[in-house]
Amino acid sequence: MAFSSTISQGNSFLGFRFEEYMAVKAEKVNKLLDEAIPLCHPLKVNEAMRYSVLVGGKRVRPILCIASCELVGGDESLAMPVACAVEMIHTASLIHDDLPCMDNDDLRRGKPTNHKVFGEGIAVLAGDALLSLAFEHIASNTRNVSPDRVVRVFSELSSAIGSKGLVAGQIMDLESEGKEVSLEELEYIHVHKTAKLLEACVVCGAIMGGGNDTDIERVRKYARCIGLLFQVVDDILDVTKSSAQLGKTAGKDLVSDKVTYPKLMGIAEAKKFANDLMAQSVEELACFDAARAAPLCHLAYYIANREN
Template identity: 80%
Template sequence: FEFEAYMAMKAKKINKMLDVAIPLRHPLKINEAMRYSLLAGGKRVRPILCIASCELVGGDESLAMPIACAIEMIRTASLIHDDLPCMDNDDLRRGKPTNHKVFGESTAVLSGDALLSLAFEYIACNTNNLSSAIGSKGLVAGQIMDIESEGKVVSLKELEYIHVHKTAKLLEACVVCGVIIGGGNDNDIEKVRIYARCIGLLFQVVDDILDVTKSSMELGKTAGKDLVSNKATYPKVMGIDEAKNFAYHLMNQAAQQLACFDTAKAAPLYHLAYYIANRQN
């Protein structure tokens, strides 16, 4: 299976759709700000997860593409807001100055809001899994707990709560929406939901490890921010070696959920789990 070629092909299609979704029109500044962050690169893991999950159960890519693009808009909106001075106060994202550094704080806030609103134009007639994943029961819950945990002693259970909600819930929405659109049954949905929860936590464990082992240049964002902010991280709670072991366990657990599916159709999801576990930035 040519994983890199697969990812590049899917990302190219997604980028084309995203480019069309936000034309440069009046008022120009807000549309420029939205496009700046949405089209700034990135691996498009979340929308590809949605498409791959749809195809896993026999669905067509075209069915999943609108919701896949909506998910990327929501993800980008969350990053714009996350980088703001009142949140993580980051200057770099994907190797470029963050939105508020280029367009100003007020425009950055509005561009994130606008991307979130635009996303729901794509999913108004689809499942409610996505809306619950990004609200006070999902991404927002994880973010507020993450902020409140700064400088505190946090248990492994509390840390898992933060990242299940902040990271894994949106990944769950990606795969569940994909499987529903593709015509999967309840068992298929539950399998991919567990898979997504595992890779969501895996993503965060690896992110925490990279934050203390890589430079800002290697990461394309500010390294060591969690240490400076005294945030709860997996290396801090478990130690780096145990965090690496936990990452390996999560990767294997994710792969086990795919055993009941057609091997060829499940290949992108297998390789995504491996890729997330072994990424270097």
């Protein structure tokens, strides 16, 4: 996207190796996800779950969770069960979002969508199973974290994906197709459909890492910025990149007559808005130790400049 960087000292922020950090964390998450969804009876639904979870993806959400845990002084092991759970939840939302009754998409992460491979019925059940497995995984695998913090995490996650979070955004998104939508209404859609879960990833990481209430609210503000940033960039990419570049169907928002940031603001203003959100997100981390904040600062820059 070629947004300007607001990260201190450019990409060398205190010598932080961002690409290496992302690769190491993603490898650990992938290994645990593979173990968490074994091929067992009933085979078909587990195959469908594994297909969508393990097909790829940048693992931005689980890495945000881990980085937030480390930001407040926690070890990655404390956040890893939640990190895997948020990837399960995110994948479940993608499976359901791609269904013919929703966005009706054929391509996800460069491969046929779940319902195209396994059928609509299995896709619905695979998404449902991933949602329930996410909470079971946290409960069964969390160690050395107080029960009250685990309960707080359950509350954050369930709120983010329920009728006051992701579901609310999805409903408004469906109902807005072909209609005139204000900038305020568009922000409501994306805050709930996309940003709420990203916010939960970051907040839950800080909770599991032992962060105090002040720390948690500071990272929440950071997360709200990157959550909206993620969707603004998504809207821009949808009209500037090809399906091959994105790994999903390009231009589908235009075809379905959905309102987007480029449609309301123009591409230039949408890019400026994204750049402002990135800068604001980094500013929210200024009160934390710079070395510990480096991964989250770079993640904001990464989200702003991603190509798919």
